[in-house]
Amino acid sequence: MSGDDRILVAGHRGLVGSAIVRRLHAAGFTNLLTIDRASVDLRDAAAVDAWFAREQPQQVFLAAAKVGGIHANNAYPAEFLYDNLAIQNAVIHAAWRHGVRKLAFLGSSCIYPKLCPQPMREEYLLTGPLEATNEWYAIAKIAGIKLCQAYRRQYGFDAISLMPTNLYGPGDNFHPQNSHVLPALMRRFHEARAAGLDEVTIWGSGTPKREFLHVDDLADACLFLMRNYSGEDIVNVGVGEDQTILELAQKIAEVVGFEGEIRTDPSKPDGTPQKLLDVSRVNALGWRAKIDLDAGLRSTYQWFVEHAAEIRA
Numbered sequence: 001m002s003g004d005d006r007i008l009v010a011g012h013r014g015l016v017g018s019a020i021v022r023r024l025h026a027a028g029f030t031n032l033l034t035i036d037r038a039s040v041d042l043r044d045a046a047a048v049d050a051w052f053a054r055e056q057p058q059q060v061f062l063a064a065a066k067v068g069g070i071h072a073n074n075a076y077p078a079e080f081l082y083d084n085l086a087i088q089n090a091v092i093h094a095a096w097r098h099g100v101r102k103l104a105f106l107g108s109s110c111i112y113p114k115l116c117p118q119p120m121r122e123e124y125l126l127t128g129p130l131e132a133t134n135e136w137y138a139i140a141k142i143a144g145i146k147l148c149q150a151y152r153r154q155y156g157f158d159a160i161s162l163m164p165t166n167l168y169g170p171g172d173n174f175h176p177q178n179s180h181v182l183p184a185l186m187r188r189f190h191e192a193r194a195a196g197l198d199e200v201t202i203w204g205s206g207t208p209k210r211e212f213l214h215v216d217d218l219a220d221a222c223l224f225l226m227r228n229y230s231g232e233d234i235v236n237v238g239v240g241e242d243q244t245i246l247e248l249a250q251k252i253a254e255v256v257g258f259e260g261e262i263r264t265d266p267s268k269p270d271g272t273p274q275k276l277l278d279v280s281r282v283n284a285l286g287w288r289a290k291i292d293l294d295a296g297l298r299s300t301y302q303w304f305v306e307h308a309a310e311i312r313a
Contacts, residue, residue, distance in 0.1 A: 011064030084140035165238035169215035206246030
């Protein structure tokens, strides 16, 4: 990558895409391209192809996706599968067809089997059944990985696939039903403190273990790997440490200032028992996460408070 490259960040308004834009600007890249959702539907292959023909990007970060937590995956399985397949197919094909030099595809750690050995190594992909609560999204992401590999093998297209762990940070989705666990908990504890409640009940048993990566660390890894990695093997991106959902809730309650009791609801689904990535491959390439979870939670909560009026119910 060079400073005058025309770089497309697909999904620039989302959590990941906006972080990639911030990181590229910080690194001195100024020739950044974005696609306005109102003018080009990324699910529309013809419209995407026409945009690539006109704008001629040289590097692409594919961070556009339909995302959500357990509730959203259960409620909208057709949308999670169709929309993500359509976006990936349109962007990857158009990028190859119009001579993009390199593309980074952003996947998810949910691609790994539900009962995957821990920590999860890249070679564990497709070695067992998926977690049912997010299989629609996972299947789409696996298809995206395979599409990148196929275009590399058949056409020599330099497409790499990054598998981040659970993400959080500024710009996250704090919707009370459709968000992921960390922002959902942050909002619930914030509202409970504001309402003077003396207890909060969290979804599930609280025992599943999760790993959380600040989105600015992911953006840093994206730029690092675009500069330093080229291969068909997927690359995990995470911190290599995890904690239970209950431990996470306790950390968030402390940051928010909620002093009441935290209860669990085991009647609600837990999802995968543990999701911890093996990050030895990316570490060996020379990249490590830098943002501590406690510090990341504090900065994310500060962002949430500052933007509370803009966050939709």
